[in-house]
Amino acid sequence: MFDVDRYLSVLRSEKLKRAVNIQNEIIQSSRDFLRQQGFVEILPVIISPITDPLTDYRIRGEIECYGFTYQITKSMIFHKQISLHSLARIFSFSPNIRIEPSERQESGKHLVEFVQLDLEVRDASREDVVKLGEELLIFVLEHIKADCREDLEFFKRDLKIPKAPFPSLSHEEALQAFGKDYEAPLSRRLEEPLWLLDFPMDEREFYDREYPDRAGILKDMDLIYPEGYGEALSGGEREFEPEKIKKRIELKGIDLRSYDIYLKFAEKGLFPSAGFGIGVERLTRYICGLERIEETRLFAKLPGILGL
């Protein structure tokens, strides 16, 4: 059950205060960086008739409102694409709810409720957003290193600033070197962040764009943190042609009717675009050098455990 005394001692701890202070600086500096780059911040969407399918999540978060069924946001991917009708470069600090399997409680990197800094750029390529991701991360790390010296000393964290361009591996190369569960062993071996490129279609959702000349391979990417901190972000170019989107939805075995509204937007015309989402709590964990993700925020909710 819920242990209020234990909760209070965590809330009052120096460790949590310092992690949250660093988190504030992450939010502030990434906002500064993106606005300098011409991005506009949009407010997050919490409920909608459509959300990211994330087909490996067995349970869907739904609420009934006025007789309509709304999904609780797993990610704002479709809203990001549709936003590009209004603005060419957008971002949002987007709360996501994902009912992760309870086994992920011990992973150190999964929460049920987390925030991603989610962005999308009209007419951009994967290469454009890879470069943007590198610049964003370097900007934030430099800012924290300069302005949060005392907090970093508290965490005994010697933060290294990586140099762009970051190295990269294809998904296929990672598989060959480390096998199916490549993320942890690969990340442990890294001393700087690394891009993983070109995921196969069955590993990703239907909205990442397939190479026009490489069947089944997507123009997408993950960024992997060094020192065992694992996945930092996921993103890529997006599928925008309605026929291709329909084909991809069907290939996933998803009923087209559940994406009816999205498909209507696709038929009216979506823009070619690329973007990514970077987890704020995971970035905080990496910067502070923390063992566990629940140490990075107030009201952390771990899979399978009652949180506040």
Ligand code: AMP
């Ligand atoms: P995804 O689109 O699933 O790759 O999510 C985007 C980013 O959000 C990931 O790269 C992580 O940084 C972060 N993220 C995803 N799931 C979780 C989770 N359950 N808890 C905390 N952060 C997460």
Ligand code: MG
């Ligand atoms: Mg991912």
